[in-house]
Amino acid sequence: MAKVTTRLNVAPVPPDEIFALNHAFGIDTHPQKVSLGVGVYRTDDGKPWPLPVVQKAEKELEAASDAFRHEYTAIEGDAPFLPMARDLMFGFEGKPSEEEAKARIATVQTVAGTGANHLGALFLAHHMKPRTVWLSNPSWANHMTIWELAGIPRKTYPYYHASTRAFDFDGMMSSLENDAEEGDVVLLHACAHNPTGLDPNKEQWIAIAELCERKKLFPFFDSAYQGFASGSVEEDAWAVRYFFTAKPDMEMCVAQSFSKNFGLYGDRVGAFHYVTNRASSSLRDVVVNNLCHLIRGEFSMGPRAGTAIVKKVLSDEALVKEWHADLKVMSSRIRSMREALYAELVRLQTPGTWEHIVQQNGMFSYTGLTLKQVYALKDQYHIYLLKSGRASISGLSKKNVAYVAQAIDDVVRNVN
Ligand SMILES: Cc1ncc(COP(=O)(O)O)c(C=O)c1O
Incomplete structure (x- = not known):
């Protein structure tokens, strides 16, 4: 029988780090696990937040039932x-x-x-x-x-x-x-x-x-x-x-x-x-x-x-106003989580300086944690962030911020 061959020339490419991390988080069964990987907004309960203005617009669109909506x-x-x-x-x-x-x-x-x-x-x-x-x-x-x-x-x-x-x-x-x-x-x-x-x-x-x-x-x-x-x-x-x-x-x-x-x-x-x-x-x-x-x-x-x-x-001017209010809800929660994490690290007297956490802007913080510290956070505390030390602040909540700060304190003191 002739040998079956392929004309393909493919070598594996590394998996996308963020999506791979998200998958690992998904299958982790630890009750205190925290996802600081993927850049998506989460509520203080760690849930997605369909914007209220988006939900309102969806209802209106559904009611209008435009016959062209799938064209x-x-x-x-x-x-x-x-x-x-x-x-x-x-x-x-x-x-x-x-x-x-x-x-x-x-x-x-x-x-x-x-x-x-x-x-x-x-x-x-x-x-x-x-x-x-x-x-x-x-x-x-x-x-x-x-x-x-x-x-x-x-x-x-x-x-x-x-x-x-x-x-x-x-x-x-x-x-x-x-x-x-x-x-x-x-x-x-x-x-x-x-x-x-x-x-x-x-x-x-x-x-x-x-x-x-x-x-x-x-x-x-x-x-x-x-x-x-x-x-x-x-x-x-x-x-x-x-x-x-x-x-x-x-x-x-x-x-x-x-x-x-x-x-x-x-x-x-x-x-x-x-x-x-x-x-x-x-x-x-x-x-x-x-x-x-x-x-x-x-x-x-x-x-x-x-x-x-x-x-x-x-x-719709009224909806635009509501959207702006929703944006404030998201950006303010992220800001308040930055402040909470910073306050906890200061309270714990975690070695190093942490002002950058409150000085940085938007969804992410470049924490300055080393690769070994990032791995230790995952292996010992079930806290997931990118290898570069990037943390998605929206994964923090009032419930987990003390746990995360304590874990950071531990790895900063004990893992080099
Ligand atoms: C800097 C930057 N550019 C572009 C994107 C693309 O986002 P999307 O394709 O989901 O709109 C992202 C999303 O994480 C981003 O962080």
């Missing part, structure tokens, strides 16, 4: 959703003078924030062919994968100062100043940097924008936490809006996710915005047209159901 949309996505997503990101208020600025933005619907990052990378790989994309060190691990798959060489700029546990602004600036070249892409987290929770301040953002403009670098914003980080959609969009309005001669793009700020994780709602410079806004339609070409070949169009919810909320 195909256009390739670029749900037409009324697109300007809503754009205006949320860039902050238009409906003034006629804004028309010229809007004309610079090509918007399409994507498969959430990941899909927006991917589509953007693919689009640039085809139509700009950057020599290098610069990612922060560290960054969201999926950025590496996305740009690797797009075939663009990756380099990193310093972002985190391990000894001070602070944002390394000088390191970032000198690396980009000395090593980045005209046409390179610079990936920037719009707010709530993942994994460090450290963002540039406004002065620093201004300097970053100046550097990008002067060196002709292409800013690629990833906006996954608008409104979720500070509780204010304006505040969290400040950097994107500053680049857009203060640097109209610069091209840039934004990958926008609605997963965290609407709690629509599995619904995959997102948008990609390519911003032309003011001299090339006539290119906007051809940019949309080329984005549609890529979308058609990959997934034909973004999904409808979650977009319908976002659209319902954003088109």
Whole structure:
């Protein structure tokens, strides 16, 4: 019998750390287990929190029973959703003078924030062919994968100062100043940097924008936490809006996710915005047209159901107010958990400094715990966080924060 062979050439790739950790947590039967891995919002009872405003919108949509609700949309996505997503990101208020600025933005619907990052990378790989994309060190691990798959060489700029546990602004600036070249892409987290929770301040953002403009670098914003980080959609969009309005001669793009700020994780709602410079806004339609070409070949169009919810909320002033209140609930609980963890560590006189836990922003804290300490937390205390020491603060609650602090205290004292 002839030997059966395969033409496949596959080698195992490492499993995604976050999803593997989530699985390990799921099958752990310890009663005090704590998940500080995956970046999803949880209530003080450790449960998911479908936003009240989302539940209201769902009921209204169900009652309306629109016969078109399962139909195909256009390739670029749900037409009324697109300007809503754009205006949320860039902050238009409906003034006629804004028309010229809007004309610079090509918007399409994507498969959430990941899909927006991917589509953007693919689009640039085809139509700009950057020599290098610069990612922060560290960054969201999926950025590496996305740009690797797009075939663009990756380099990193310093972002985190391990000894001070602070944002390394000088390191970032000198690396980009000395090593980045005209046409390179610079990936920037719009707010709530993942994994460090450290963002540039406004002065620093201004300097970053100046550097990008002067060196002709292409800013690629990833906006996954608008409104979720500070509780204010304006505040969290400040950097994107500053680049857009203060640097109209610069091209840039934004990958926008609605997963965290609407709690629509599995619904995959997102948008990609390519911003032309003011001299090339006539290119906007051809940019949309080329984005549609890529979308058609990959997934034909973004999904409808979650977009319908976002659209319902954003088109109704009263619901927008409720949404803003929901954002405050989530961001305030996370802030209060940061404070509670910090207070416990201070009370226990845990060796080291812990102010960074309250100084960092958004869902994550880069705790500074070592790999061995992370493993000890998992093996001895059933507390799950990423190998880098990143902890998702939303997994903390009034009930488990003392337990987690005690465990950290123990591993910091006893595991090196
Ligand atoms: C920095 C960053 N970008 C993008 C995303 C993508 O989110 P999603 O694809 O769920 O919208 C995430 C989610 O964790 C993130 O942290």
